[in-house]
Amino acid sequence: MTYPAYAPGPYPPQEPPEPSEPSEPSRIPAPGDPVAAALGNASLLGIGYLLLGHWRLAVFAAVGTAWLLNVVASTADTWAEILLLLWWVTATAHGWSLARGRAEHVVRRGQRAGTLALTLAVLLTAALLRVDAYGVGGRVDEAREGGDCEAAVAAQGEVWWGHRLAGAPVVGPGDAVVRACHRLDRAASTLARAARRGSADDLERGFGMLTGVLREPGNEQTVRTVLDAFLGRLPTDDSCDTAVLTGWLRDRAPSRDVLDRSADTAARTEPAALVGCGDHLMTEDAWQQARAHYQRLLDGYPHDARAGEARGGVRKATLAIELADVRQLVANASDAESGYCAKPAKYGGAPAYREGSHRALFLGDTEYSDKLPSSWRTGDPAKAALVVCADPAENGAAVETCSYENDKSAYFPHQVTFHKVRIPLKVYELRTGKRVGPRSVQIGGGSCPEVLRYEYYGTYDYGPGDQFVSTAKSDVRDAFRPVVTR
Known part of the structure; x- marks a missing residue:
């Protein structure tokens, strides 16, 4: 079939369309080395993420590590270390997983060597600090078990932030030892003041401090040291002060702990103190008080070698009291009816x-x-x-x-x-x-x-x-x- 030819119309001829620019091909991730990424993240510094080009993840990993280390150092609890270990395992596995997810894998020996060296340096430093922390903790425990607070505080003074980052649960208990020792220092000062002044109030406060420290396990020997230092001050130079202190110790209710040792010291030193104080009070015409001291010996220690001396003191004091009473009555007699x-x-x-x-x-x-x-x-x-x-x-x-x-x-x-x-x-x-x-x-x-x-x-x-x-x-x-x- 033959078609007629069309004559050109009045419309202008159309220009051919311009060719479109070719579309940019999609970015293909660079090949990664899973081993290098895993080793880099094992350093806890997010290096593996940097090697893979994930700088945001690297910053997150570093910040997370810093936060966890702060938690470990501040709490000194084992759960915080377990959480840090899980963070370490997760970061290492995640670096390996990200690298394995790449389309291409390569072996980058330089990266592997560098990350391995860095990770080993971190782990070795942590291990050495951990071992040293155990040494410090051992010296603190040894000093406390020996009752030497000064040595315990000195040993704990060797702890620095590196020990707390690598071994906080190991050196953390030493802080409690130091606090207990500071409380014992205050107790020792209070007891020394009680011995100087013959103050039963200070003695009671000092024993209260010792009781508080004893409630914390492991402090028996350090408390014993402070107690022995105080008991070694008895008897004091003033027999009446000694009588006050030993009387309080004798009347103290047993606590079934190391503090009960004070009763033996009281029994050994109180009789002489009572007689000595009674004699001193007689010279000051304080006959009522003198008789009370002599009588305390007879009531509490009837078989003591000084019992005869105390009975004589009671008689002398009684006569002095009677004579003083008679003198006063005589002085008040103005006639035969007064x-x-x-x-x-x-x-x-x-x-x-x-x-x-x-x-x-x-x-x-x-x-x-x-x-x-x-x-x-x-x-x-x-x-x-x-x-x-x-x-x-x-x-x-x-x-x-x-x-x-x-x-x-x-x-x-x-x-x-x-x-x-x-x-x-x-x-x-x-x-x-x-x-x-x-x-x-x-x-x-x-x-x-x-x-x-x-x-x-x-x-x-x-x-x-x-x-x-x-x-x-x-x-x-x-x-x-x-x-x-x-």
């Missing part, structure tokens, strides 16, 4: 009230007793066998009645009765404080003098009234002789 006369007390050191004559301490109205011989009287309670309390004189037995005249008085002639001088008495045996002797004495004397002088008051003179006999010293002596003589 002071000693109202509350008689005993003084066991007074002379015995037995057959014979005795010296007496006269209280109350002493108008007549002052006329007694000085050998019968004393003002010192320590020398008196009797205490005689005298009331004011009153009329005793009638002796004689006489008639007197007075031209100036309408009441005369006047009958005047003369009486013996009766003195009511309370006589006490000072040694026992019990009442003894006569209840009164009557003093005789002269009566009916030719001239009787008297004074009267008011307007009217009613006469002199009844009168005492006139007494002489011999009369007073005769009346009081039965009082001071048994």
